[in-house]
Amino acid sequence: LTIDKANYFAFKVDDIEEAHSHVNFQNLASDRAAYRLADQYDQDVLGYLSGYKQAALSSVASTANTTVNGSKAVSTAGSDELLASMKLEADDFGGSSGSSIGIQPRLPGATGVPGSGNANPTMVIARMARLLDQQNVDTQGRWLVVDPVFIEVLKDEDSKLLNSDFGGSGLQNGLVVNNLHGFQVYVSNNLPSIGTGSGTVGGTNSSNYGVIVAGHSSAVATAEQINKTETYRDPDSFADIVRGMHLYGRKILRPEALVNAKFNLV
Numbered sequence: 224l225t226i227d228k229a230n231y232f233a234f235k236v237d238d239i240e241e242a243h244s245h246v247n248f249q250n251l252a253s254d255r256a257a258y259r260l261a262d263q264y265d266q267d268v269l270g271y272l273s274g275y276k277q278a279a280l281s282s283v284a285s286t287a288n289t290t291v292n293g294s295k296a297v298s299t300a301g302s303d304e305l306l307a308s309m310k311l312e313a314d315d316f317g318g319s320s321g322s323s324i325g326i327q328p329r330l331p332g333a334t335g336v337p338g339s340g341n342a343n344p345t346m347v348i349a350r351m352a353r354l355l356d357q358q359n360v361d362t363q364g365r366w367l368v369v370d371p372v373f374i375e376v377l378k379d380e381d382s383k384l385l386n387s388d389f390g391g392s393g394l395q396n397g398l399v400v401n402n403l404h405g406f407q408v409y410v411s412n413n414l415p416s417i418g419t420g421s422g423t424v425g426g427t428n429s430s431n432y433g434v435i436v437a438g439h440s441s442a443v444a445t446a447e448q449i450n451k452t453e454t455y456r457d458p459d460s461f462a463d464i465v466r467g468m469h470l471y472g473r474k475i476l477r478p479e480a481l482v483n484a485k486f487n488l489v
Contacts (some may be wrong), residue, residue: 225293226448226472230263230280233466234257236455237417253452253465260450260469266413267366268473272443273436273483274303274310275415284415297478304475311347311484313340313427323432325425326373327489328380340427341489342378345404351437351482352404357477360466364440367406370414370433372421373486374399406437423487442480446475 234256236249263281270284270293278285287302288303295304313322318340337346348367355365369377383458400408414434421433452467475481 225335225474226446226470227292228267228471228473230469231467232260232261233464235364235462235464238461238463241463249454249463249465253467256465256467257264257452260467262413264469264471265411267444268411269436269443270415271473272438272475272481273415273434274301274305275417275434281454283413285338285417292474295478296474296476300475300478304478305481305483306478309358309479309482311350311354311482316340316342316346317351318427319429320425322429323485325427325489326376326486328376330379344373347435347484347486348404348406348437351484352406354482355437355439355480360439360477360480361441362405365406365437367403367408367435367437367439368411368414369408369435370416370421371412372409372433372488373435374408374410376488417485420480421487424489425487426489428487432485434483434485436483438482439477439480442477443473443475445471447471 234252236252240248259281266281266283267277271288273284274288275284275289276288277283291302291304298366300306311324312318312320313324314320316324317338318324322340324347326344326347327341335484337343351367354364357413390452397409397411398407399410414436416433420431423431448470450469452465454463454465457464
């Protein structure tokens with residue numbers, strides 16, 4: 224595992240602004256900058272796990288990843304280090320290869336599911352669990368990350384799934400379901416979004432969709448070397464300069480323990 228990613232920030236707080244303001248701009252800016260460092264880390268890692276990469280810093284991954292980080296863990300993996308058999312698309316539900324899955328809750332009057340590339344959200348999650356089962360991936364330690372669009376449709380299908388009494392008490396930050404088809408389910412706004420994203424309405428789509436990803440805790444490794452902020456005086460003015468640095472690395476170790484699905488709304 225190589226530490227090969229670096230993010231930085233720097234800003235200046237003038238003494239006059241600090242003296243005449245009732246707001247502590249330095250603390251506010253420091254907190255915001257530290258959050259953005261963590262957010263960038265989350266966006267990059269989630270994109271990498273899903274087979275995508277960022278087009279720019281501080282944005283969700285939006286293009287297919289074609290660069291191998293070091294060497295492939297498995298020779299049959301693609302240039303994104305993932306297995307083609309672990310990628311769910313519309314053809315897994317009777318649609319066209321290369322297109323996203325159209326999702327819609329199982330409600331009275333729903334016409335878009337299932338079949339012809341469409342599926343209910345719980346059907347997609349169940350298929351992801353099946354693929355991991357077929358790869359003999361441990362059942363303990365499985366996780367699933369979905370975006371706000373997917374979790375909304377999941378809520379529409381069955382509100383009990385989002386009830387803490389149903390899913391288990393003491394839910395962690397971001398954890399919305401403690402056990403669904405064997406997964407701990409998390410919600411993140413940092414998953415890959417291609418084109419106009421997962422909220423695009425119209426059924427299966429080849430250019431506008433979002434991506435969700437599931438796997439096992441042993442599937443990937445991450446490491447951080449330096450994560451710090453510091454303050455020093457600006458030698459050219461009466462002001463304080465605050466700067467921060469975050470170094471990290473990430474590597475897919477078990478591609479057979481990762482499965483993703485691209486989708487958009489029916």
